[in-house]
Amino acid sequence: MGAQELDLTALRRVYGNAGSRWFYTRVARNARHWGWTEPGQSKWRLWRAQRQLEDVLGRKLALPAGARVLDAGCGAGVVARAMAARFGLLVTGVDVLDFHVAEARRLSADAALADRTAFSCGDFHELPFPEGTFDGAYSMETLVHSYRPARALAEFHRVLRPGGRLVLLGPMSTGPLEELPSSARALLEPYLDAMAMTGARLYHAGNLAQLLAGAGFEVEEALDATPHYLPTTEAVHAYFRLPWELLRRVGDPARWLNLRSTVEMYAVREHIAWYVHTAVKPPR
Template identity: 90%
Template sequence: MAAQELDLAALRRVYGRTGSRWFYTRVARNARHWGWTEPGQSKWRLWRAQRRLEDVLGQKLALPTGSRVLDAGCGAGVVARAMATRFGLLVTGVDVLDFHLAEACRLSARAALADRTVFSWGDYHELPFPDDEFDGAYSMETLVHSYHPARALAEFHRVLRPGGRLVLLGPMSTGPVEELPPSARALLEPYLDAMAMTGARFYHAGNLSQLLTGAGFEVEEALDATPYYTPTTEAVHAYFRLPWEVLRRFGDPARWLNLRSTVEMYDVREYVAWYVHTAVKPSR
């Protein structure tokens, strides 16, 4: 598929509308990611599930204290601060949305973490860092926005030192979108378009490992983590379905794109898989 370009306007539409910003700041407490629930754990405490997902990331990175790590698509820096405080990592976050970066810097300064979490503008397809700069890198639910996943993975490979570790967490379609049944496409495609999830056009549960190998990585694990994410899908649907219906009817639905997406994720869940890929840049 032909390479595209960064569509900043689309990302601004997804994350920048007043309603979306309110939702992420007030409801999700600045985290812009899903949650992790093991059997026996409650799915209703969304914030706890989000903290557990951050812990899964730290465990998969498995890097010693003081390691330098890239956060590709850092949002407001919630994950970066979790990696710094809970795993002792030194995190450099990049994002393409100025208002996310401003939030990330402000919140890290407030938490006295500005020395261990730094943030700057950067498109992860074209990283502003030298080769072999980082011991680790991760993408928490950001690759799904990629306009050229192979290029992004090549960049992660370039900036990691030999032996450096990469962890990718996030949703993807269960198979190539264009090969899904028409009824499934009818549900999934408008959702992907509205949420600027361009990456889903290029990779899916069946080929991301191959893309990683193609970029020079050794895939340590490709974990289908859907059962651990599904409880969050169920909980957000239960919590936000009614508020969304009210806003849809009486408000301006366009302002509440992210609230809408958390609800609509439920309708497309059959075609969405959640994976945690762990990969290593081979030592020379």
């Protein structure tokens, strides 16, 4: 089990090192999430796949324009701006890393979306909002960092109004880590630790819906969307395998953790599931 407290030093190491920042800003154009590919589409168009994943989120939220929505772990605010620009939502992003919040504010101002997106620094396990503040909430690949998933889900439940909607998107192991083959665990576990993915040790595809129910949600859908995510997994592996081989020889591999993960986690892809959970806080 992971530590039941925030490890800000580890998160700063993951997202703040120069290699990660270069990768996320230059290659991923500020998005820190995977992509969604429809059957028959080319897997090579990674940016399109990222936009499509954001659209999946918007459709699952299914909220009217003007609805107030929480983005838990907003990064540089790419998803928040997509929800504001493409779905008319009013988004409040929270991220525990001050440099992500600063980037999110700057990019929203540049995109003339500062009136529909707001960002603040905070931990999504202790949200600085009163009960019932939001019509919707989402976590785009952030719960995987949770040091207490049940606590995070309880916070999402508290800040939603009755009838409010929650969408969780992200990767998880197909079952409890202890039940994976030892060869897969030997690859996966050091990576989870290096990437501060404590949540991935605490929940998995078999129990996240139960955790949601335990926090008071009605689970509308637990969608195993792995086939839509796998094309991105294959494409990033193909794109970055050679760059990673070169960089690890000439530079400090620790600086390129994110690049490395996209390449090395390919070997355990059959043990990783990508889910979209949609849940509702029951109306009173």
